[in-house]
Amino acid sequence: MNKQPVNLAQLLQRFERLNHVYFQYSQVELITKTADLVVCLDQNKFLRVVQNLVTNAVEAFDAGGGRIEITAEPLSEWVQVKISDNGPGIPEEIRDRFFEAFVTQEKQGGTGLGTAIAKSIGYSEIDAA
Numbered sequence: 573m574n575k576q577p578v579n580l581a582q583l584l585q586r587f588e589r590l591n592h593v594y595f596q597y598s599q600v601e602l603i604t605k606t607a608d609l610v611v612c613l614d615q616n617k618f619l620r621v622v623q624n625l626v627t628n629a630v631e632a633f634d635a636g637g638g639r640i641e642i643t644a645e646p647l648s649e650w651v652q653v654k655i656s657d658n659g660p661g662i663p664e665e666i667r668d669r670f671f672e673a674f675v676t677q678e679k680q681g682g683t684g685l686g687t688a689i690a691k692s693i694g695y696s697e698i699d700a701a
């Protein structure tokens with residue numbers, strides 16, 4: 573981990589810029605709601621987690637477009653970041669195995685690693701704290 577203090581609103585703006593063309597092409601509206609928070613994190617790893625989860629949402633829209641919301645709010649000494657979308661939701665059959673590696677559903681070419689990577693980054697972040 574290469575942790576540094578980062579302004580979360582600015583980092584999410586950067587995420588939005590990096591994905592501008594992707595969102596335009598996919599007809600996705602991204603809404604970010606975050607207070608002016610400075611958090612200590614590994615920027616590249618954080619962006620990887622957000623990218624994996626947001627890409628899942630875009631793929632679940634299945635070319636129909638949709639809305640993705642990212643919110644961040646303080647939770648005791650942590651900051652809670654939530655990512656939600658108005659797509660069809662996680663298929664019932666895989667909900668309890670969602671974060672396991674190689675669990676993929678209704679998708680051509682999905683490896684099922686996106687959420688497993690997100691989880692492992694999240695846990696190493698917590699362990700390192």
Ligand SMILES: Nc1ncnc2c1ncn2[C@@H]1O[C@H](COP(=O)(O)OP(=O)(O)OP(=O)(O)O)[C@@H](O)[C@H]1O
Pocket residue numbers: 624625628629632657659660661662663666670675676677678679681682683684685686687688
């Ligand atoms: N936002 C979402 N909406 C609906 N289903 C989702 C969403 N996120 C994940 N899923 C479901 O969970 C499965 C697992 O997601 P995960 O990111 O781990 O793998 P993947 O997207 O299939 O493959 P990869 O990320 O490796 O390309 C997906 O195949 C999809 O069925």
Ligand SMILES: [Mg+2]
Pocket residue numbers: 624627628682685686687
């Ligand atoms: Mg994925």
